[in-house]
Amino acid sequence: MNEVHAFIQNFAGNLEDFQQINEFMKSQTHVMAANQSDTLRLIKNNTDAAKNSLIQLWLITSLYQNKSALHQFIDANDQIDLINNYFQNFVPLQVTTQNRKLYELATIFSELLISEKKAIYGINTLKNVIFKVRQNDEQVCGSLHKEFARLCIKAKCYQHSLIVIDHPVIQFKKNTSAMDILNYMYYKALIYTALKQFQNAIDCLKLVISFPCQLTHKIHLESYKKLILLNLLEKGQMPDIPKYTNVMLKHNLETSFACYRNLGSSYIGKDDKLFNEIIENNQEEFFKDKNYGLIKKLQKKYQRVRVKELSNTYLTLRYNLTDNKEIEDTLFEMINQDESQAKIDSQKEMISFIDSTSMTSASQQDDAKEAEYLTVIEELENQNQRIIKLMSNVQGLDKGLQLTKQFLQRNLNDRGGNSARDDSGGDMMM
Numbered sequence: 001m002n003e004v005h006a007f008i009q010n011f012a013g014n015l016e017d018f019q020q021i022n023e024f025m026k027s028q029t030h031v032m033a034a035n036q037s038d039t040l041r042l043i044k045n046n047t048d049a050a051k052n053s054l055i056q057l058w059l060i061t062s063l064y065q066n067k068s069a070l071h072q073f074i075d076a077n078d079q080i081d082l083i084n085n086y087f088q089n090f091v092p093l094q095v096t097t098q099n100r101k102l103y104e105l106a107t108i109f110s111e112l113l114i115s116e117k118k119a120i121y122g123i124n125t126l127k128n129v130i131f132k133v134r135q136n137d138e139q140v141c142g143s144l145h146k147e148f149a150r151l152c153i154k155a156k157c158y159q160h161s162l163i164v165i166d167h168p169v170i171q172f173k174k175n176t177s178a179m180d181i182l183n184y185m186y187y188k189a190l191i192y193t194a195l196k197q198f199q200n201a202i203d204c205l206k207l208v209i210s211f212p213c214q215l216t217h218k219i220h221l222e223s224y225k226k227l228i229l230l231n232l233l234e235k236g237q238m239p240d241i242p243k244y245t246n247v248m249l250k251h252n253l254e255t256s257f258a259c260y261r262n263l264g265s266s267y268i269g270k271d272d273k274l275f276n277e278i279i280e281n282n283q284e285e286f287f288k289d290k291n292y293g294l295i296k297k298l299q300k301k302y303q304r305v306r307v308k309e310l311s312n313t314y315l316t317l318r319y320n321l322t323d324n325k326e327i328e329d330t331l332f333e334m335i336n337q338d339e340s341q342a343k344i345d346s347q348k349e350m351i352s353f354i355d356s357t358s359m360t361s362a363s364q365q366d367d368a369k370e371a372e373y374l375t376v377i378e379e380l381e382n383q384n385q386r387i388i389k390l391m392s393n394v395q396g397l398d399k400g401l402q403l404t405k406q407f408l409q410r411n412l413n414d415r416g417g418n419s420a421r422d423d424s425g426g427d428m429m430m
Contacts, residue, residue: 001038004028008046008055018054018097025058032058033065037073043082049089054098056086061101064108076116083109087125092133100175102133103142110147119154123161126151130164139171143180149187158194165191169207182208182219189226193294198234202227209249210242216252222289224253228260229294233301238264259285263295267302270309275302 007024025032032039043059060083063070074082083105095102106126113122126148134141145164152161165188172181185204192201208223231239238261241250259282266275279286279295286292 001031001035001042004032005042005046008042008052018094021054021058022097025055029058029062029065032062036063036066036070039063040073049086050091053090053094057090057095057098057101057105060086061105061108076112080109080112080116080118080121083112084122084125087129099133099142099173102129103144103175103180106142106144106147110151113151114154119151120157122151123148123155123157127164134173136171137167138169139173140169140176140181140184141173142176146180146184146187149184149191153187153190153194156194158191161191178211178213179217179219182211182217185211186219186223189223193226193230198230202230202234202239205230206239206242209253210245213246213249216249220249220253221256225257225260225289225291226294228257228264229291229298232264232267233294233298236305237268263298267298270306272306275299 004025007028039059039062043056047056047059049056070079086105087109106129110119110122110126113119126144130141130144130148133144148164149161152158169181169185185208189201189204189208192198192204205223205227209220209227213220227239231237241253245253259278263275263278263282266278276299279299283292286295
């Protein structure tokens with residue numbers, strides 16, 4: 001470790017010779033890994049993440065050559081803080097020759113956060129690292145994008161991930177592996193599925209399947225299972241395997257997953273009994289594949305489609321399901337959303353569908369009567385206003401007339417005392 005310490009001190013004023021730094025640090029990796037306590041001291045006391053980004057990257061990654069021994073010197077939370085500080089302060093230009101190590105450190109960081117159940121604390125950090133190193137929005141940067149998406153899924157922060165993932169993938173930064181891309185696209189599909197953006201999820205899964213490859217990986221198989229379910233949910237049909245899919249992979253996909261393919265066939269063929277039997281008999285496999293949530297969504301959609309079709313055929317129907325509450329809930333939801341008009345008799349297990357056309361006609365007639373009634377009311381109101389105005393004018397004239405008579409009375413009294421008079425021409429006498 002003395003050589004490493006001396007090298008860092010000698011290069012204190014000239015840390016731009018990246019090639020020489022890489023050659024020396026690579027030759028000393030086993031030494032730094034075997035002396036983790038001294039390596040940690042160099043990181044904390046003798047180097048700076050901003051000034052010595054490349055050297056610190058070598059020092060930190062060397063610690064994880066022996067992960068089991070590292071916990072003797074620094075616990076998981078302090079490791080998270082150490083890497084987080086590096087990511088916040090490193091200079092991308094200094095580490096361009098060691099992108100692979102930067103991606104490696106991102107994977108270590110996310111695994112630590114997930115193991116400590118702190119995934120949410122790394123989302124903003126990795127987002128900022130991506131913004132630092134990428135050249136444009138469409139560029140995938142090694143494992144950085146993959147680990148960012150994984151943390152968002154673990155933390156269930158799906159909406160927050162869109163600022164990074166909601167861009168087409170058309171460029172890849174140097175040292176980005178095929179598995180980095182496949183995993184990133186798969187994670188994107190999971191996020192879009194959680195956000196119910198099924199078409200976007202379908203597009204991502206098709207890219208996973210059609211990505212150039214020589215072998216069939218587990219990610220291809222899992223992607224195709226989800227693709228079947230999402231395509232049934234979104235389009236009501238089995239998906240077509242993309243045109244440019246590897247021939248061997250295409251054959252494997254077309255001949256595997258009998259329960260998924262049978263489920264799709266029963267869904268399309270509207271075989272109620274077989275559809276529910278497949279779900280019931282393969283629950284364990286669906287749970288194992290982490291697809292049971294999608295299966296329940298598909299089952300619910302199937303019920304809605306079948307109820308809507310039956311409502312166009314029958315007026316009254318006995319619907320036998322093992323779970324009557326489930327069909328009731330589906331019907332109530334459809335009624336509340338104006339997708340269907342029906343009455344449910346839970347005791348008799350009977351559904352009475354109401355003709356929406358006749359209801360619409362009756363509703364239109366009621367609306368017409370109400371409009372006619374409102375017109376009459378408005379006319380009466382106008383007539384009342386005219387009568388009130390006329391009465392007001394009459395009262396005004398009467399009051400004026402009375403005042404004139406009073407004036408005449410006083411005038412006559414002044415002239416003739418209490419003698420008899422003829423009031424018929426009072427106005428003319430003036």
